[in-house]
Amino acid sequence: MAERTVTVASAHGLHARPASLFAQAAAKASVPVTVAKGDKEVNAASILSVISLGVSQGDEVVLKSEDDAVVDELAALLETDHDA
Numbered sequence: 001m002a003e004r005t006v007t008v009a010s011a012h013g014l015h016a017r018p019a020s021l022f023a024q025a026a027a028k029a030s031v032p033v034t035v036a037k038g039d040k041e042v043n044a045a046s047i048l049s050v051i052s053l054g055v056s057q058g059d060e061v062v063l064k065s066e067d068d069a070v071v072d073e074l075a076a077l078l079e080t081d082h083d084a
Contacts, residue, residue: 002071003064011083013056018082023047025077026070033065033074044074 010018026033026044033044037059042049044063055061061078063071 001064001066002068003062004071004075005060005062006075006078008055008057008059008061009079009081011057011081013059014050014053014078016051018077019047019050021082022074022077023050025074029065029067029070029074031066031070033063033070035074036062036064 008014012018014022023045026035029045034041035044035050035053036042037053037055040053041064042053044050053061063074063078065071
């Protein structure tokens with residue numbers, strides 16, 4: 001299992017637009033992906049679940065998947081400021 005801790009770069013965290021981009025990318029992955037903040041872990045392909053985490057800029061989240069490439073791709077999305 002691939003696991004990576006990522007710091008969220010978007011100025012307003014994972015609100016509607018960045019969460020949508022992230023969830024869509026996770027849904028296209030060939031394997032299940034989860035994202036966690038603290039002790040709450042959710043399906044990364046569910047925009048409502050991702051938004052429910054309440055992730056702000058600078059927060060750390062943990063991505064988990066069976067595929068290293070998927071984790072790397074999603075980490076890159078989170079490390080990009082989509083509000084700039």
